[in-house]
Amino acid sequence: MPSADERYDAAIALQQSGKLAEAVAELERLAADEPQFALAHSALSVFYSRLQRYDDAVAEAQKVCELEPDDPFSFMSMSIICQKAGRIAEAEAAMSQAVEKQWAARRRFTA
Secondary structure, eight states, rough: OOOOHHHHHHHHHHHTTTTTHHHHHHHHHHHHHOTTHHHHHHHHHHHHHHTTTTHHHHHHHHHHHHTTTOHHHHHHHHHHHHHTTHHHHHHHHHHHHHHHHHHHHHHHHHO
């Protein structure tokens, strides 16, 4: 059986070849099989947004933030997804968290 990374790479290859629906289906299976695999949730959030499935996109972005709570990029992505979904207050909150996470990371590396 292929690894999670191999399955993720295959899904991205599908998307890059114009098969977005197939890529989403593969990522959904991967996320169900490997719920802690943040990359699958991250890609799903972006692809759902492209499909204008904004509630699903926000849910997946939130999952990424839960899986990677110290990663500023996760919260930045959440902010962008929320903006596209018209959830401005949530977008602003996620952006604020992204900035906080970035400053925390800076302090860790300069201490």
